Amino acid sequence: MSNSTLWIVLLRMRMPFIVIIVTYTIAITGLLLIDGVDDKGNVYHMSIFDAYYFITYTATTIGFGETPYAFTYPQRMWVSFSIYLTVLGWFYGIGTLVSLLQDKVLLEELRRNKFRRNVKDIRQSFIIVLGYNNITSEIIKKALSYDIKTVVIESDESRVNDLLLENFTPYVPVLLSDVSSPKVLEEAGIEKSNCKGLVCLFNDDKLNLKIAVMAKLLNRNIKLVVKATTMNQGENLEDIGVDIVANPFSIISKEIDVAFKAPNILKLEKWIYKLDNLNAHTPNFPIGRYIICGFGRMGNYLHNRLSDNNIELVFIEIDEKKLVNYKEDSVSKIIIGDADDKKILTKAGILESVAIIAATNDDTTNLSILSSAKKLNPKIITIARENELGYISMFQNSRIDHVFLPANILINKTTNALINPLSDMFIQEMITKDEAWASSLVKRLTQTIDESPLLESIEIDNYDAPEIYKHLDNGEELKLKIFRTSLHNRELNNNVVPLALIRGDEKYLIPDWDMPLEKNDKILFACDKYARDDMQHIAQNIYEFYYAYSGKEKRTILRRILK
Amino acid sequence: MNMDKVISGFFIILAMTVNFGFVYGDLDTMTHHSKYELFAAIIINVIATVLKLGDRTQVGSVLLATSLVADIQLITAASVWTIATYASVVTSEVSTTIVSLSAGALLANFVSVLLYVGDTLKSKR
Numbered sequence: 001m002s003n004s005t006l007w008i009v010l011l012r013m014r015m016p017f018i019v020i021i022v023t024y025t026i027a028i029t030g031l032l033l034i035d036g037v038d039d040k041g042n043v044y045h046m047s048i049f050d051a052y053y054f055i056t057y058t059a060t061t062i063g064f065g066e067t068p069y070a071f072t073y074p075q076r077m078w079v080s081f082s083i084y085l086t087v088l089g090w091f092y093g094i095g096t097l098v099s100l101l102q103d104k105v106l107l108e109e110l111r112r113n114k115f116r117r118n119v120k121d122i123r124q125s126f127i128i129v130l131g132y133n134n135i136t137s138e139i140i141k142k143a144l145s146y147d148i149k150t151v152v153i154e155s156d157e158s159r160v161n162d163l164l165l166e167n168f169t170p171y172v173p174v175l176l177s178d179v180s181s182p183k184v185l186e187e188a189g190i191e192k193s194n195c196k197g198l199v200c201l202f203n204d205d206k207l208n209l210k211i212a213v214m215a216k217l218l219n220r221n222i223k224l225v226v227k228a229t230t231m232n233q234g235e236n237l238e239d240i241g242v243d244i245v246a247n248p249f250s251i252i253s254k255e256i257d258v259a260f261k262a263p264n265i266l267k268l269e270k271w272i273y274k275l276d277n278l279n280a281h282t283p284n285f286p287i288g289r290y291i292i293c294g295f296g297r298m299g300n301y302l303h304n305r306l307s308d309n310n311i312e313l314v315f316i317e318i319d320e321k322k323l324v325n326y327k328e329d330s331v332s333k334i335i336i337g338d339a340d341d342k343k344i345l346t347k348a349g350i351l352e353s354v355a356i357i358a359a360t361n362d363d364t365t366n367l368s369i370l371s372s373a374k375k376l377n378p379k380i381i382t383i384a385r386e387n388e389l390g391y392i393s394m395f396q397n398s399r400i401d402h403v404f405l406p407a408n409i410l411i412n413k414t415t416n417a418l419i420n421p422l423s424d425m426f427i428q429e430m431i432t433k434d435e436a437w438a439s440s441l442v443k444r445l446t447q448t449i450d451e452s453p454l455l456e457s458i459e460i461d462n463y464d465a466p467e468i469y470k471h472l473d474n475g476e477e478l479k480l481k482i483f484r485t486s487l488h489n490r491e492l493n494n495n496v497v498p499l500a501l502i503r504g505d506e507k508y509l510i511p512d513w514d515m516p517l518e519k520n521d522k523i524l525f526a527c528d529k530y531a532r533d534d535m536q537h538i539a540q541n542i543y544e545f546y547y548a549y550s551g552k553e554k555r556t557i558l559r560r561i562l563k
Numbered sequence: 564m565n566m567d568k569v570i571s572g573f574f575i576i577l578a579m580t581v582n583f584g585f586v587y588g589d590l591d592t593m594t595h596h597s598k599y600e601l602f603a604a605i606i607i608n609v610i611a612t613v614l615k616l617g618d619r620t621q622v623g624s625v626l627l628a629t630s631l632v633a634d635i636q637l638i639t640a641a642s643v644w645t646i647a648t649y650a651s652v653v654t655s656e657v658s659t660t661i662v663s664l665s666a667g668a669l670l671a672n673f674v675s676v677l678l679y680v681g682d683t684l685k686s687k688r
Contacts, residue, residue: 007617007619010616010617011616011617012617013616014613014614014616014617017613017616018610018613018614021606021609021610021613022610025606028602032599047648048598048599048602048641049645049648049649
């Protein structure tokens with residue numbers, strides 16, 4: 001009996017039970033001993049059952065009168081005494097039970113049990129999310145939309161209530177508990193084989209590290225997404241073996257860096273994250289002087305990233321203490337002062353600058369800086385960091401050229417990495433390529449398919465693509481081309497572009513159609529709706545595969561007769 | 564001396580002895596078996612059961628199980644007796660049933676005592 005609620009109840013009800021038994025016994029024994037008189041005037045003694053019956057309805061204050069015969073005075077005296085005795089005992093028992101049901105410890109235990117049951121019942125893939133806030137709430141929604149369940153652990157009761165009010169479907173089990181104990185992670189099902197990942201995006205780096213270590217020890221095979229806000233922390237997490245180190249500042253500076261070097265890569269990335277289509281306006285960052293307001297963690301990252309892009313950087317920072325990490329180099333200089341002050345902006349050379357980045361951790365300050373800058377230099381390109389993730393964005397109606405929202409990038413990166421590991425890998429590989437590669441891919445995608453192709457990943461195994469797997473298993477050869485075949489007419493090609501093929505540790509970006517397939521290959525395609533249906537049919541349906549492969553209709557039933 | 568141990572030991576052993584007292588005698592002769600003794604046996608057994616509640620050890624769980632078995636046997640015996648008395652006639656067949664049911668309870672109580680004593684001997688304190 002591991003069910004501890006029952007034990008709590010039993011332990012607490014011990015005394016009331018004893019009291020009830022003892023009081024009943026005393027009352028019943030008294031009734032058995034005292035002489036009664038029946039309706040004919042003979043002396044009788046109550047039987048045990050008579051006495052038990054009488055006391056049962058008396059103690060519970062129901063009262064059916066005097067049975068089996070009217071009582072004598074000595075009996076009545078005894079009964080008056082027993083009423084006080086048994087009723088008190090009975091009420092004491094009921095009272096204990098009621099107070100027990102309102103007991104915090106018990107309720108906590110009941111909730112925990114329900115949570116454990118819910119986690120145990122999850123049959124499909126699920127992820128564990130630690131902490132419930134705006135960001136993780138978005139992650140949960142995205143995961144659910146991909147038919148991946150989530151389990152949440154949150155230490156703050158009001159946030160748990162927020163989650164319950166959100167009323168996710170399917171149901172999201174949530175446990176109110178401290179997050180940093182192995183026992184809690186076990187309860188959340190981290191050791192189950194269908195647990196695919198753990199999301200831990202606290203602002204406390206130490207806590208994140210602790211949880212990451214615990215999670216890796218409990219289950220080596222899950223994907224960990226952990227937030228880090230410093231380089232050092234990021235390296236620590238990578239040493240442990242965390243799959244995705246979510247560092248919002250590094251992500252955002254990488255984004256800006258990519259936007260400089262290869263805007264089309266950024267475009268592809270936005271398309272994969274379903275933020276935009278391939279016909280969207282390509283962001284354009286001119287070469288020249290950039291003013292960056294705020295030299296905190298983000299400013300630091302920008303400094304490291306942008307210094308090699310042949311642009312001049314001018315930092316403005318209000319707090320002198322933050323300059324300890326600053327290393328003097330040829331392309332950047334730093335001014336101490338309030339970036340919202342027009343004098344300081346002029347001193348930083350606002351009139352000669354091409355762009356201004358407001359990178360402080362306060363949205364109002366960022367907005368205010370950019371509007372001052374616009375007044376001084378109407379032609380300047382404005383770039384803002386948005387911190388608050390809310391339903392209504394303050395930046396929506398401000399005419400800022402580029403708004404980077406670290407939280408949003410974090411959400412997209414996390415869910416994509418957990419749910420579509422193939423496309424996550426593709427993005428990581430893609431970032432190392434150049435602008436020419438990216439623009440030709442964008443062209444190919446838009447010409448072959450449309451401006452917002454779908455992504456489809458297929459693994460050549462017995463579950464995902466049984467027909468192809470069997471065929472390769474028989475030692476036959478098969479080319480990647482098979483996936484392009486139209487099932488309406490074999491001579492035609494569907495609108496498909498192969499994006500990546502993974503074979504063990506080898507990664508092939510944009511593989512050739514003539515590439516021979518092997519077992520356990522994982523392939524990522526961009527395609528349209530029809531092509532997706534056809535690909536799934538070819539991979540899984542014996543008849544469709546046969547047609548695509550040989551151009552004939554497969555005969556199974558009439559095969560022997562028509563040989 | 565552990566007062567808890569004394570009290571629970573007392574009731575566990577008393578449950579067995581009273582139960583034995585009731586069972587002792589001819590199977591089909593009801594005069595050998597006092598109804599008051601059965602009454603007492605039931606009460607003491609129930610008290611013994613309650614005293615075993617909430618003990619989460621392995622031995623505690625088995626003790627509770629045996630105790631519940633004894634309760635069920637004795638209460639069934641009492642119910643049979645009550646029903647036979649008020650709704651039909653106490654034949655020798657009925658009385659055999661009553662006594663053998665309580666004899667079953669005696670066996671459970673005996674196991675209970677064995678377990679209890681064994682556990683006590685094993686304990687270091």
